[in-house]
Amino acid sequence: MQFTPTQKRVTAWVLLALVALLALRALGPVLTPFVVAAVFAYALTPVVDRLDELWGGRMPRLAAVIIVELLFLLALACVVLLIVPVLAKEIPLIREQMPALLDRLQATVSPWLEQFGINVTFDLATLKARMASYLNQNWDDAFPSLLSSLKLGGSVALTLIGNVVLIPVALFYLLLDWKIVVSKVLELVPPRMRPGFDAFTGEADGVLGQYLRGQLLVMLTMAMYYSIGLALFGLDLALPIGVFTGLAMFVPYVGFGIGLVLALLAGLLEFASAKAFVMVAAVYGSGQLLESLVITPRFVGERIGLHPLAVIFALLAFGQLFGFVGVLVALPASAVLLVAIRRARAGYFGSQLYHS
Incomplete structure (x- = not known):
């Protein structure tokens, strides 16, 4: 069976990716x-x-x-x-x-x-x-x-x-x-492949950079919001719990849930149970609405395409496969994969296979 030059290049890149994944897992x-x-x-x-x-x-x-x-x-x-x-x-x-x-x-x-x-x-x-x-x-x-x-x-x-x-x-x-x-x-990278490679990596870098910068602004804004909100209820540990909740939001939903549990536990230990539940419901309920409807759309934006559930899946999947190193490379790999999927989708819709 004879392979075309394109098939040979694709096969070489696939083998190179597999070798890199195996090395990443072995040398984690x-x-x-x-x-x-x-x-x-x-x-x-x-x-x-x-x-x-x-x-x-x-x-x-x-x-x-x-x-x-x-x-x-x-x-x-x-x-x-x-x-x-x-x-x-x-x-x-x-x-x-x-x-x-x-x-x-x-x-x-x-x-x-x-x-x-x-x-x-x-x-x-x-x-x-x-x-x-x-x-x-x-x-x-x-x-x-x-x-x-x-x-x-x-x-x-x-x-x-x-x-x-x-x-x-x-x-x-x-x-x-x-x-x-x-x-x-x-x-x-071979010179003949540089234009396509530069365009691909530039788009992936733009997606990941915009996501990271936007997510950082979301984390800092929500850390300030939760700290001030808990402090208004008189919680002694308002600052550390609020800052932790904001920074832990790097992992969508999971960080928010851990911060909520910490705030509720601290409130139950410090206040009456009714006030603790009211505090958590008011601060974290309004905070979730503010973050979902205003902060994240403004700073991160829908056009980036990294859905929160995709982020969670990437962190869990790469963490399971490659341990702590996998967690670190999950977002960059997700950004690259997202760009690859976008380009494959655009190529499919523009191909004769789709229009035939």
Whole structure:
């Protein structure tokens, strides 16, 4: 059987893609810091270029890279310092107030269910004893088990520390030499294929860049909204929970759900149950409407085509196949696949096969 030149090229690209996927899966742990750094470099390179343009090209790229990376690392540190108080304060409160919380839940849920003819009785004494034992045991054993795992699994701890050190270093060099790296990759593309390849990658870059920039604005706007909304109800942990909810919206629906649960749990531990439910319903209900009807259409736009369900599926599918590295490459791969589907669809509708 003879293959045409076009079939040979398609077969070669398919085999190359399969080899790349197999390598990605086999070398996932080794590639993780470099993939993380590459994703951050892709997002931060426009900031470095913009900073260089503001100074009329007089600022050395080295200085621009150092400024941008330091600000980025500082922002990450601030996010971590905001999330830690949530865990540090809520876990002891859960352990101390769980019996009272169960009593309040029994007094609230049982009468409400009885209105529908459903009689439910809880063995609160046994439930309290078991939950208290579980929380006390796990809380007391958390740090010893952590230290033990660090001692027994020294390679894991060493890998974690190595990634923490390696990612900023790799990010620095990628930001510094991003244009050189991109040009070296483009040199591998045959000259006759460059126009089509440039058009394809340009469209994919536009889709992904617009999505990431728009999603970042959505996350920051909603973080401010949830923080202010929870603070108006007097919640002590309004700022960390609001910021966490906004940033976790990078994963559509899932991040919102986790933030809602955290806010409800904090409200039940701090307020009466009625006020906690009202707070969550008012802040998160209005926030979801605002984000869906106003913020996301304005900042992200329908024309991008990355549907929230497609984003969730891509994150889960790539994460299942390639682990943490798969989660990092899910959105870029989705953008490329989206452009490929658009072009294939346009080619099909313009072909004789469709019109025959």
